[in-house]
Amino acid sequence: MATNLESTSDSLTLANSRYHGLTEEKLVEMYRQMYMSRKLDDAEINLKRQQKIYFQISGAGHEAVLVAAANVLKPSYDWFYPYYRDRALVLALGMTPVEILAEAVGSSEDPNSGGRQMPCHWGHKDLNIVSQSSCTGTQHLQATGAAQVARIVEAVEGLKGRDDIQTFGDEVIYVSIGDGATSEGEFWEAVNTAANMKLPVLFMVEDNGYAISVPVSVQTAGGSISKATSGFENLFITEFDGCDPIESYAKITEAVEYIRAGNGPALTHAHVVRPYSHSMSDDESMYRPESEREDDAKRDPITTFASFLVSEGILDQDEVDALKKDVDAEVRQAVDDALALPTPHPDTALDYIYSHDVDPTSSVFATNPEWDEEGGEKTMVDLINAAMRTEMRRDPRIVVFGEDVADVTKEEYLGKVKGKGGVFKVTHGLQLEFGSDRVFNSPLAEANIIGRAIGMATRGLKPVVEIQFFDYIWPAYMQLKNELSNMRWRSNNNFKSPVVVRVPIGGYLKGGAPYHSQSGATLFTHIPGLRVVMPSNAADANGLLRTAIRCDDPVMFLEHKHLYRQTYNKSFNPGDDYMIPFGKAAKVREGNALTVVTYGALVERTLRAVKQTGIDAEVLDLRTLSPYDWDAISESVKKTNKVVIAYEDNMSWGYGTEIATRIADELFEYLDGPVKRVAALDSFCGYHPDLEDRILPQIDDIAQAITWLDAY
Template structure:
């Protein structure tokens, strides 16, 4: 369907549309039933249904334009997906996990709707994560309009975004975070809450007070949220009128809208559930009486819109369609062997390639040398000037949330000043503050990236990244892979990390990089000097993958790691280590703040006649295995060191692989040096004792040399 197509402005449905609603309802239920049969035949491996929700969804589809509007759905939205254009055949290809599944290539359970052709964004299993992404996708429309980028990003002036969920999911914190941002930003977003009264076995009254999210949000109407409640979601005509009103509100750029409609769930939650264990016979009978599969065709007959013969003919037509689709899918080929790692990362833009290697052209440190924080700031300015799609945001990232006061003030520009001055240059539409909500930052960034922007966001401290962990691990890193390369979200997340702060204590000195390096699909970068920070940050911003860019805050303003501005084209490829110091007796493999401590100890060891080679990894995923092999073969003694805790730290994997793959190249066991397995303390003396120091390195060198 063309992106310029609009929904007809009609106040009532035609006969064809009303009959078409039943066709969608019936087709959706038949697909569910056939999939359930396939599960019992062991041809389908999982099944979750949309039974009872079909009337509301069929009506909603009439109000929206596939290929123009965007959709962030949840697992019960079979009828909505079907009405938007996802065929029974495509659904069944997903059911059997075939490589011909156009949504995921057999990588996701059925019910995880996705179709890039009609803008159904890839759906995941964690409930509620889609809300913030939908806000970001809707936000993208407004930011593109303000910057004149609609044509470049393929947008139109009256698009809207639809996000759906069940009633239980709105108990999630990310739902409330999303409403907060949607209303603050006044984005063209429609929430469709399909309230069937249960989240598996837990009734809605356990989820939140009053068992009615619309009632809780009524007070938000004064702030710009349109709330439509009391909708009978089993009545497709009433549902159509409600959703049409909400969509019209969003299309007119009047802000977000929310529709809550009461539906039923006449089947169990999934085939892994038995609703007879928690629903009484009377409850189940009442749901059966409201089931739109029974009530709506009776209404069509009663109102003379269909004859009994026409109704049976329509059913027969759908039955034949569904049967043909199942026959095609039942014996469809599975995913090809050896493709499990395909599409973890971009296959068009490879940040490990020679095309990203401009390091050889960097000048030496001179009188104009800059600190790491200075070069990060300079690089951000250069890249934002070159690429109008880059957006920078996070907590305290802007110079001021009220730009009119900037004539009187210097401005904030980040708690460490990494983004200082960006807002003055590029404006409040491209550099802006977010709420104090880390999941919001990453979730919105995903939606913005899905629409073509390049978000470079900041999480203020690594210690506070954990509220965003689900958006990072379950969403950001999986999007390309789970959608079989149809969607991507190349977000850059900048995060100050680490200790050595003299007073940082537990909540401002944390590392934890190993929690992220084992996430497939996520690049992890950790520079130790200003020049590397500039080159790697530019690579991250030109990369087509999500990047976690870790900035050791202890090194932000150190003088020993200063570097000259290498210019606007300087890049360092990911997976390329730097030999900091040549040596012959033993090798140190490290990164971040421990690089300098390793060097200090190596200078003292040299006075004792011990030659130490130091390798700075610079990027942790990917890491430079070739450089590791070369240094191990050269010195035959290895120390793996990092600032994070020893047990289950990043170095454990390196030590294990060296011992496994290079055992016969070693003259001594692989040794490790890291922080104590405890929290970083507030008092500087105790912090020094907990974190690895140059004295610890020197003793480790001596011990390793004696073996």
């Protein structure tokens, strides 16, 4: 794997066979692609200086290895998760200069994002280039999830040959990263999972020595990511001069052959240069001495490869100059064409936050229950499990995974032991019925669960995943907020990720303490693109989960742990097609004196508080928190003229504060008293029951608020 990283036009590697099987015509084509990429960089820099675009970040110095990769891999066959330096890759895969520049000018015709993302945030549906965000490293877990899809399709009856899930059996999932972003934990999670599962992922590390101003010596112990990853079983590793397109082609070919043969993933560690600053917002002369930059310039592939073609007699200098002249003219025309493209209309800003085709708030999702009274009343756990079971029978695209959700991890034990099925037994028996290809355990890594689910959903599967406790969801917050929620919007509806994320949440556990009692729903309800659901009873949990699975948006399905096995919220099974539209509150008690708006575990506590006071209060159970039923709230407040909002989250900055503010803003003239909130203290939840009772809102707290407001 050792290579001479000082190669120039006089020392390009020609081992094995002349040019490693590349024809002279192909070498010229590769140089043209490399030079085109560089000139597009230069064109954008010029446009930025003229204030005709708003940002620029270059792929300069990375062209050789990226063009080589594109010529090994197959567009529209393999899948691609690039990063912002990968201009030469997407160009060589088939993206046109105008399409590349369309993103720079922010055109509505831009196939990458329709003017919604910064330049070099690649995405092209026809070429299988999945929409890229600005977050470094997050795409690796998505690529790992995408790499499971072919394996699942092959194993699951009913998935083979479907038009909506394109697989070829031996496809490779390309994902790239800079040397700095290899410090991200999600990179290591992805490599670990891909190696452990022998997934067909090509990890491309483009090592230019710097993460903005921080050198690789600070990022990576020993200064080499290929050495740092050498202990992973099944991972093919090769390190080479990424400024040499021929050597890069040979090394990547070897890696891809290893992957396509089913041996597992590969990591290609390419040493490249960065002749321009990190971006036009950066000035590398402030932290890199001139001597170091001069050394990089000697390895610049645009210079060295042109010299090589001349020295080999493949082109003479006049032909090189003619090629450059032709590319320069093409780029100038592309610039003119891109500047003439239309820009997004301001009224399209809200387009594609959610699906335009499937509306889970519509009457389509309002179905009548068909109660199974012979089966007896069931708990919330029972009916959530039943909803997943019937939906998995209906739709073979559904896969269920998370920590401990399978009955067993070792398949030979399946059916021989009772099975785990989640720490709350919600998924018990699903693996036994549907097999280990559809129900399986994940590593103990929350970002891993969400990131892989995004990759699967992007390619057409329907993941219904579990985060074991809401309290531990935070490693996945980057994936949830910056990746899952906006995949559709940022790609201008070219890609989507309709994942359902089930999350046990909340307190009232008598011993839950700070790390098993959290209730921060507002940290998700403020995210556009994410539906947030929180049922209070078994029947609603069944119907709302079915809606979540059948809708086409990402859904956070919050399951209050305290409600899982309560007797007061049990129900008969409402049937295999029972659904409840999102954004439709339930009026659980009719009244005229005042309104109480609540949800989750506080629904039952509110009903008991109303009974305790004897006051004729109306009680609304929101059921879904985003969207929420403003019409029901408005109608009730206009009738009763007084309102209490009861929620389990902290009083300050909590979910109920938004409802209270909107009522004060839009319904002020209907109010005969202040908007009253009942919520948890601005504290963590204590372990001892006396502490928990003081911190979380109790029946007496709600009753006191109702009594006070009624008398106001």
